[in-house]
Amino acid sequence: MATTLSSIGSEYIDSLADTDPSWLAAMRKKAFSQYESLPAEVSSLYAKYSDVNKIKPHNVNFAATRLVGLGKDLADRLKELEGETGVLQVGQEINRIFVRDSVAKQGIIVSGIKEALSKHGELIRSHMEANQLNYGEDRFLALEASAFQSGVFVYIPKNVALEDPIRIITSLADDGTSLISRNIVVADTGSKATVVQELYAPGSSGRQDVQQGYFELMETHVNPNAHLEMVTLQAMSADTVNVSNRKAFVERDAKMSWYIGMFGSLLSRYKTDSIMKGSGSSAEDVEIIFGVGNQSFDVMSNLIHNGPHSRGRVLVKSVLKETSKSLFKGMIKISKDGKGTESYLAGHAILLDRGAKSDSIPGLEIENNEVKATHSASVAQIDENQIYYLSTRGLSREGAKREIVSGFLEPLSRKMGPTIRAWVNYLIENKWQGRQLMLRTDEAMEQILEVEKSRYRETQDIFEKHYKYR
Numbered sequence: 001m002a003t004t005l006s007s008i009g010s011e012y013i014d015s016l017a018d019t020d021p022s023w024l025a026a027m028r029k030k031a032f033s034q035y036e037s038l039p040a041e042v043s044s045l046y047a048k049y050s051d052v053n054k055i056k057p058h059n060v061n062f063a064a065t066r067l068v069g070l071g072k073d074l075a076d077r078l079k080e081l082e083g084e085t086g087v088l089q090v091g092q093e094i095n096r097i098f099v100r101d102s103v104a105k106q107g108i109i110v111s112g113i114k115e116a117l118s119k120h121g122e123l124i125r126s127h128m129e130a131n132q133l134n135y136g137e138d139r140f141l142a143l144e145a146s147a148f149q150s151g152v153f154v155y156i157p158k159n160v161a162l163e164d165p166i167r168i169i170t171s172l173a174d175d176g177t178s179l180i181s182r183n184i185v186v187a188d189t190g191s192k193a194t195v196v197q198e199l200y201a202p203g204s205s206g207r208q209d210v211q212q213g214y215f216e217l218m219e220t221h222v223n224p225n226a227h228l229e230m231v232t233l234q235a236m237s238a239d240t241v242n243v244s245n246r247k248a249f250v251e252r253d254a255k256m257s258w259y260i261g262m263f264g265s266l267l268s269r270y271k272t273d274s275i276m277k278g279s280g281s282s283a284e285d286v287e288i289i290f291g292v293g294n295q296s297f298d299v300m301s302n303l304i305h306n307g308p309h310s311r312g313r314v315l316v317k318s319v320l321k322e323t324s325k326s327l328f329k330g331m332i333k334i335s336k337d338g339k340g341t342e343s344y345l346a347g348h349a350i351l352l353d354r355g356a357k358s359d360s361i362p363g364l365e366i367e368n369n370e371v372k373a374t375h376s377a378s379v380a381q382i383d384e385n386q387i388y389y390l391s392t393r394g395l396s397r398e399g400a401k402r403e404i405v406s407g408f409l410e411p412l413s414r415k416m417g418p419t420i421r422a423w424v425n426y427l428i429e430n431k432w433q434g435r436q437l438m439l440r441t442d443e444a445m446e447q448i449l450e451v452e453k454s455r456y457r458e459t460q461d462i463f464e465k466h467y468k469y470r
Helices: 010-017 022-035 072-081 113-119 121-130 139-147 384-392 397-413 418-433 443-466
Strands: 085-090 093-098 109-112 152-156 166-171 179-187 192-200 213-222 227-234 241-250 255-262 267-276 282-291 296-305 311-320 325-334 342-351 357-366 372-381
Touching: 010 022, 010 139, 022 121, 022 139, 072 085, 072 093, 072 166, 072 192, 085 109, 093 109, 109 113, 113 121, 113 152, 113 179, 121 179, 121 213, 139 179, 139 213, 139 241, 139 267, 152 166, 152 192, 166 179, 179 192, 179 227, 213 227, 213 255, 227 241, 227 418, 241 255, 241 282, 255 267, 255 418, 267 282, 267 311, 282 296, 282 325, 282 397, 282 418, 296 311, 296 342, 311 325, 311 357, 311 397, 325 342, 325 372, 342 357, 342 397, 357 372, 384 397, 397 418, 418 443
Parallel strands: 085 166, 152 179, 166 192, 179 213, 192 227, 213 241, 227 255, 241 267, 255 282, 267 296, 282 311, 296 325, 311 342, 325 357, 342 372
Antiparallel strands: 085 093, 109 152
């Protein structure tokens, strides 16, 4: 028997907590007590802009049993994972875990969350108790912390630097059920790693009584002098909903980098909090949004500076076609102890059609005078003069739009490595052409990847030849 989002109650939470250690079961129950009392949008400032009503709680079902289907597309992705380090999760089920021998020898842990709790419970507990969550700040955060069914745990040991990324591929099951996940990544002292997350969903196949949803709590714990990159490529079907709460706890001289590309879902609601705890800590959040049809993207990114001499940067760019919408909310919070902090927050949108809409609401909360904190926001229709100019050079109107969008996103994608840029550009191209949103190692991908690697080399060469510092 399946449980709907609207019918989740204490008995359901108790059933999920049956196999948990006592300390985690207590956390679930504490979070659920907050969930029951919170509105869908806690802040009255943001409530009037929210599209959270696109979530239909009576139609979002969570399976009581594990039902797993692996279609051809996911089977192909599974083959591509072989020889790498990563996880394929379909619904609640961890389908396969691959860990290279060379990676395993360094002590890296890649595991399902339930197995990790039984084998590495004290490691997880120490980080969760050191960085406790405020369940009252967001209804969906409380939901994800109390009702998670599955998830992935990644641990990078001290002073280990991984050259290749760890891949986490998650797809909703093909039976129409939804999923609540809790993913935890720990980068121990002096380590360096990149984790790439791909999100897919088959969709409800036109059924009016079913809405698939992926609800996620992503926690990253970045210990002193560590550097963690978290790349998320969201390519779920256009009738699903995706809600994600992301927390980064960044210690002394550590760095957290979020790179997010949002392309799929009817509603994407992402809330990212980068909490810089230690002196010299830093965080950046770079997000690209491409919306079509009636898609809605609700993005919030907060830079929270608790340690002195910390650095924070948020850059979000939205490209919106037809009647799609984006909402960018952000806040720079600098505590009394945040002396010497520098922080920047920016949200920009380009509207390709008259029916598209975007709102930006940046803000500042500063309790220390010895800081630098700025924010910016802009929303603009595509420039007809630019389209005309490019049309006189032989481009069609659609081709001219494509080039303008490419130039708009270039400053952001440049911050990513060539492989990540290639993946983002591949998904943008597929969406522009109305093709399926799924990464594939096909001829088109190979061409894009070669172009990006070539551009990266050329940029390095130009810098070396012309911009040497003396």
